[in-house]
Amino acid sequence: MPRPTSPAPPHPTIATPAEGCGYIELGPEQRGASVLAEECALAIAYNGLSQAVMMVSPEALEDFAVGFSLSNGLIDSIDEIYDLRLSGEGAARQAELEISSRAFWALKQQRRQLPGNSSCGLCGVEALEQALPPLTSLVPSPLPPPDHLHDLRQRIGQAQALARHSGALHAALQVDATGEIVLCREDIGRHNALDKLIGALQQRPPVPGGFVVLTSRCSLELIHKAVRARLGTLVTLSAPSALSVQWARRHGLNLIHLPHHSPPRVYSPAP
Numbered sequence: 299m300p301r302p303t304s305p306a307p308p309h310p311t312i313a314t315p316a317e318g319c320g321y322i323e324l325g326p327e328q329r330g331a332s333v334l335a336e337e338c339a340l341a342i343a344y345n346g347l348s349q350a351v352m353m354v355s356p357e358a359l360e361d362f363a364v365g366f367s368l369s370n371g372l373i374d375s376i377d378e379i380y381d382l383r384l385s386g387e388g389a390a391r392q393a394e395l396e397i398s399s400r401a402f403w404a405l406k407q408q409r410r411q412l413p414g415n416s417s418c419g420l421c422g423v424e425a426l427e428q429a430l431p432p433l434t435s436l437v438p439s440p441l442p443p444p445d446h447l448h449d450l451r452q453r454i455g456q457a458q459a460l461a462r463h464s465g466a467l468h469a470a471l472q473v474d475a476t477g478e479i480v481l482c483r484e485d486i487g488r489h490n491a492l493d494k495l496i497g498a499l500q501q502r503p504p505v506p507g508g509f510v511v512l513t514s515r516c517s518l519e520l521i522h523k524a525v526r527a528r529l530g531t532l533v534t535l536s537a538p539s540a541l542s543v544q545w546a547r548r549h550g551l552n553l554i555h556l557p558h559h560s561p562p563r564v565y566s567p568a569p
Contacts, residue, residue: 335466337486340391342366345402349409355467355485356391357460358494359384362485363393365497369523371431373401376500433522436550438567439530442509446477447554447562451535454513457482468514470495473533475507488514489523496527509533509552516553521545538565 381396461467468488472481483494509531516538531552546553546566553566
């Protein structure tokens with residue numbers, strides 16, 4: 299796939315609907331309208347073989363298809379994607395990917411049905427080995443300076459262009475080595491937001507240092523995605539699960555929780 303060479307904006311350009319969804323307030327009747335988060339069904343196929351249907355926000359779908367493929371272990375690198383075509387409109391979209399023979403053979407050997415991610419993110423997994431897969435550990439990375447985490451919650455809110463209009467959206471963001479937010483991807487699903495960011499990062503020149511931030515809680519499958527994408531540091535706004543901490547420590551992923559009213563908590567590497 300061709301890779302863009304120009305720097306990417308922190309978030310994709312969006313068009314805000316002029317009119318929102320109408321509602322009536324309970325109590326003394328008041329009518330109003332609000333912009334709500336959009337979603338669509340995205341069918342993903344590899345070399346003509348249907349693999350998954352995911353409910354996603356309809357922005358940055360190419361990034362999502364690339365990130366989903368990589369973070370779920372369906373490809374080992376973006377170089378195994380030879381072509382990616384998006385089609386459809388409204389509530390029904392399609393992503394058709396042409397991948398290498400090696401990747402397609404492996405996909406067919408390990409194929410599973412993924413009708414969609416549940417809140418646990420493991421809907422469709424058929425074997426325990428798929429829920430607890432072998433992963434290649436990371437080379438340890440330095441922790442980010444404390445001042446790079448200062449006011450991060452407020453800065454994330456400013457970077458979430460979609461959520462400012464509709465709410466109800468998770469975000470995954472890249473912070474560079476200077477502490478600046480340089481990339482933001484949003485989605486109704488926390489897994490989808492991370493997949494979109496991973497896909498966007500794969501298609502851009504590497505940015506040394508820095509870290510990735512998730513606005514959601516951190517569960518095990520997000521650790522899987524981060525390790526597969528070779529992310530060195532993951533910062534989450536919600537506390538991680540105990541199993542997530544164990545896997546982060548085991549695989550060399552820095553894991554930091556940023557509480558509302560307390561200093562950042564480093565769970566991995568082990569204190």
